[in-house]
Amino acid sequence: MQALYAQLLVGLINGSFYALLSLGLAVIFGMLNIINFAHGALYMMGAFCAYFLLSLTGIGYWWALLIAPILVGIFGMILERTMLQWLAGLDHLYGLLLTFGIALIVQGVFQNYFGSSGLPYAIPDYPQIGDWRGLQGGMNLGFMFLPVYRGWVVIFSLVVCIATWYLIEKTRLGANLRAATENPTLVRAFGINVPRMITLTYGLGVGLAALAGVLSAPINQVRPLMGADLIIVVFAVVVIGGMGSIMGSIITGFALGVIEGLTKYFYPEASNTVVFVLMVLVLLIKPTGLTGRAA
Amino acid sequence: MKHRISALFLGTALALATGGGAMAQDKNIKIGVLTDNSGLYSDLGGAGSTLAAQMAVEDSGLAAKGWKIDIISADHQNKPDIATTIARQWIDVEKVDIFMDVLNSGVALAVNNVVKEKNAVMINTGAASSDLTNAQCSPNTIHWVYDTYMLANSTGQALVKAGGDTWYFLTADYAFGHALERDTTAVVVKSGGKVIGTVKHPLNSSDFSSFLLQAQASKAKIVGMANAGGDTTNTIKQASEFGIVAGGQKLAGLLLFITDVHSLGLKVAQGLSFTETFYWDLNDGTRAFSKRFSERMKNKAMPSMVQAGVYSGLIHYFKTLEAMGGNPHDGAKVVAKMKELPTDDALFGKGSIRADGRKIHPAYLFEVKKPAESRGPWDYYKLIGTTPGEQAFRPLSESACPLVKK
Numbered sequence: 065m066q067a068l069y070a071q072l073l074v075g076l077i078n079g080s081f082y083a084l085l086s087l088g089l090a091v092i093f094g095m096l097n098i099i100n101f102a103h104g105a106l107y108m109m110g111a112f113c114a115y116f117l118l119s120l121t122g123i124g125y126w127w128a129l130l131i132a133p134i135l136v137g138i139f140g141m142i143l144e145r146t147m148l149q150w151l152a153g154l155d156h157l158y159g160l161l162l163t164f165g166i167a168l169i170v171q172g173v174f175q176n177y178f179g180s181s182g183l184p185y186a187i188p189d190y191p192q193i194g195d196w197r198g199l200q201g202g203m204n205l206g207f208m209f210l211p212v213y214r215g216w217v218v219i220f221s222l223v224v225c226i227a228t229w230y231l232i233e234k235t236r237l238g239a240n241l242r243a244a245t246e247n248p249t250l251v252r253a254f255g256i257n258v259p260r261m262i263t264l265t266y267g268l269g270v271g272l273a274a275l276a277g278v279l280s281a282p283i284n285q286v287r288p289l290m291g292a293d294l295i296i297v298v299f300a301v302v303v304i305g306g307m308g309s310i311m312g313s314i315i316t317g318f319a320l321g322v323i324e325g326l327t328k329y330f331y332p333e334a335s336n337t338v339v340f341v342l343m344v345l346v347l348l349i350k351p352t353g354l355t356g357r358a359a
Numbered sequence: 360m361k362h363r364i365s366a367l368f369l370g371t372a373l374a375l376a377t378g379g380g381a382m383a384q385d386k387n388i389k390i391g392v393l394t395d396n397s398g399l400y401s402d403l404g405g406a407g408s409t410l411a412a413q414m415a416v417e418d419s420g421l422a423a424k425g426w427k428i429d430i431i432s433a434d435h436q437n438k439p440d441i442a443t444t445i446a447r448q449w450i451d452v453e454k455v456d457i458f459m460d461v462l463n464s465g466v467a468l469a470v471n472n473v474v475k476e477k478n479a480v481m482i483n484t485g486a487a488s489s490d491l492t493n494a495q496c497s498p499n500t501i502h503w504v505y506d507t508y509m510l511a512n513s514t515g516q517a518l519v520k521a522g523g524d525t526w527y528f529l530t531a532d533y534a535f536g537h538a539l540e541r542d543t544t545a546v547v548v549k550s551g552g553k554v555i556g557t558v559k560h561p562l563n564s565s566d567f568s569s570f571l572l573q574a575q576a577s578k579a580k581i582v583g584m585a586n587a588g589g590d591t592t593n594t595i596k597q598a599s600e601f602g603i604v605a606g607g608q609k610l611a612g613l614l615l616f617i618t619d620v621h622s623l624g625l626k627v628a629q630g631l632s633f634t635e636t637f638y639w640d641l642n643d644g645t646r647a648f649s650k651r652f653s654e655r656m657k658n659k660a661m662p663s664m665v666q667a668g669v670y671s672g673l674i675h676y677f678k679t680l681e682a683m684g685g686n687p688h689d690g691a692k693v694v695a696k697m698k699e700l701p702t703d704d705a706l707f708g709k710g711s712i713r714a715d716g717r718k719i720h721p722a723y724l725f726e727v728k729k730p731a732e733s734r735g736p737w738d739y740y741k742l743i744g745t746t747p748g749e750q751a752f753r754p755l756s757e758s759a760c761p762l763v764k765k
Binding site for chain 2: 066067070071074075077078175176177178179180181182183184186187201202208209211213214283284285287289290293294325328329332333335336
C-alpha cells in the first residue's frame with residue numbers, strides 16, 4: 065500500500081511536466097490554430113539554454129528559470145513572424161508539417177554538435193540556509209523518499225498552470241485574445257493590434273515549453289532528443305483533454321501522469337503505451353476529447 | 360613426342376590455372392558500418408565507428424598494395440526491421456562484404472540471419488547478447504568486444520564476492536536487457552546470492568523514478584542496471600536524486616561506456632564499478648590510437664570500446680584477406696580463416712577467435728574516479744581487476760553453438 069502512495073506521488077510529478085507542455089500546446093492551438101509539433105524541440109532548447117547559461121556565463125538555475133523561457137520565447141516569436149504567420153487561415157495540416165520540419169532541423173543541429181548521450185546539469189545547491197541545501201537532498205515521508213527537487217517541480221508547475229489559465233480565461237487581455245481568435249476583423253476595428261497579439265501568444269506558449277525544459281534539466285540528462293521522446297505523449301494528453309481546452313489539458317496532464325505511474329507499478333512493460341490506449345478509448349467515446357467543445 | 364605434347368599441355372594448363380587465378384584475385388572490399396547514427400546509442404557507436412573503420416583502412420596500408428576499399432554507413436534507428444532491409448539491400452545492390460558495429464542486440468540477432476543466409480561477414484562490436492555465439496551462432500559472425508555472459512561473469516561475481524548477495528534488476532525490455540538479466544542472475548545464484556525482484560522498463564524511457572522506488576522498497580543490496588546508453592545515464596542520475604546509494608544500496612552498472620561516464624560527469628558517476636574490454640588510457644598502444652582518434656572526432660571524444668572494436672576487428676580482417684590473397688566475397692571462408700589466425704593489435708593485445716565466433720581477450724573491472732582524482736578531461740577510470748580472456752567468456756564446454764564440436 066505504501067508503494068502505491070509513492071507511485072501516485074511520482075505520477076503527479078511526471079504529470080506536472082505533461083501539464084506544462086500540454087498547456088503551451090493548448091494555448092497555441094486555441095489561439096493560433098496551429099498544431100505545434102516543434103514544442104518538443106523548444107522544450108529541449110529550454111534545457112540547453114539553462115545548461116549554456118550555467119556553463120558559459122555562470123548564471124545558475126534560479127535565473128535560468130526566468131531567462132531561458134524569455135530567450136526561447138523570443139526565438140519562437142521570430143519563428144512565428146517569419147514562417148507561421150503565413151499559414152493563418154490554411155488547413156491545420158500545413159502548420160503541423162511546418163512545425164514538424166522545424167523540430168527535425170533543430171534537433172538535428174543540436175545532435176550534430178552535442179551528440180546523443182547528453183550533458184550534465186546538477187540540482188541547484190543554493191540558497192544554503194542552515195541545513196537547507198537549495199533543492200538538493202530529500203525527505204522521508206514514511207511511505208517514500210521524496211527528493212526536494214521533485215516536490216518543488218509539482219508546486220511550481222501548478223502555480224504556473226493556474227496563473228496561465230487565469231491570464232487567459234479571467235483577465236481583459238485574455239478576453240481580447242480570445243475575441244481576436246474568434247473574429248480578428250472585428251477586434252481589429254476596436255484598435256487592437258491582432259498580429260502582435262498572436263505573436264505574443266505563440267511566444268507565451270513556447271516560453272512555457274522552455275520553462276518545462278529548465279525544470280527537467282536537473283532530473284534528466286540534457287539531450288537533443290529529450291523533447292522528441294516526450295512530445296508524442298504530450299500530444300496524446302492534449303487530444304484526450306480536448307484540443308485547445310486550457311483547463312482540460314492541465315487536468316489531463318496531471319491525471320495521465322498518475323495513471324502512467326500506476327501502470328509502472330502494476331504492469332511496467334505497458335507504461336509507454338497506456339496513454340495511447342486511453343487516447344483511443346476517449347476518442348471512441350467522445351471524439352472532441354474529455355473537455356473539448358465541438359468545433 | 361606424345362610425352363612432350365602432354366607436358367606442354369600440362370604446363371600451359373598449370374600456368375593458366377595459377378597465373379589466371381592470380382589475375383582473378385579480387386581485391387575490392389566494401390565495408391558497411393551499420394549502426395545507430397541518431398538515437399540513444401549514437402555516441403558510443405555512430406559516427407565514431409565509421410571513423411574507426413576509416414582509420415583501420417588507412418593503417419592497413421592495403422590501398423598502396425592495389426586494394427580498393429570502400430566504406431558506407433547507415434542508421435538502423437535501433438529497429439530490427441529497418442536494419443534487415445538495409446542489410447539485404449547492402450548485400451544485393453551495394454555488394455557489401457562485411458558488416459561492422461551493428462549495435463543493439465535486437466538488431467544484431469536479426470542481421471545475423473541475413474548475413475548467414477547471404478554468406479557475408481559480420482564482425483559485431485556493438486551488441487551485447489551472448490546468444491550471438493551461443494544458440495544463434497553462425498559461421499559468418501564474429502562477436503568481438505564484449506557480451507552479456509562476460510559482463511555478468513566479471514561485474515556480477517565481483518559484486519557478490521564483495522558482499523552484494525541480494526539483487527534487484529532494472530531491465531531494458533528487449534533482447535539485450537533480457538539476456539543480461541538472465542546471464543547475471545545465473546552468476547549471482549551460482550556465487551551464492553539471490554535475486555529478489557526485477558522490473559522491465561521500455562527501451563528509451565526518460566523517467567525511472569517509479570522503477571527506482573520499487574528497487575528501493577525491495578531493500579536489495581545491489582540494484583543491477585540491465586540497460587545501456589541513455590537509459591543507464593538517466594537511471595544513475597535519478598538514483599542519486601532518490602538517495603539509493605546514500606540509503607545503503609549499491610548501483611551496479613552492468614554495461615557502462617566511457618561516453619556515458621563523460622555525459623554524467625564524475626560528480627554523479629563516481630564510485631560505480633563495471634566491466635569493459637578497452638579503455639583509452641590502458642597502455643601506450645591504446646593511448647596512441649585514442650589520441651589520433653580523438654583529434655578527428657567532433658567534441659574530441661575518446662573512443663568507446665565499441666568503436667575501438669571496429670578498428671581492431673577490421674585490422675584482423677585485412678590481415679586475413681592479405682594472407683588469403685584476396686577474394687573477400689565468400690563470407691564463411693573468410694571467417695573460417697580469421698578463426699585460424701591469431702589476433703594481435705595495439706588496442707586489445709594478443710588474442711584469438713574461437714570456433715563459436717567468440718573473440719577472446721582480457722576483461723577489465725574499472726571503478727569511476729572521484730572528481731579530485733581525475734587529472735584532466737576523459738581521465739575517468741581506475742583499474743581494479745583483470746580477468747584473463749580464457750576465464751572471462753563462456754567456456755566452450757557450456758556452449759550450445761552447433762559449430763562447436765564436442
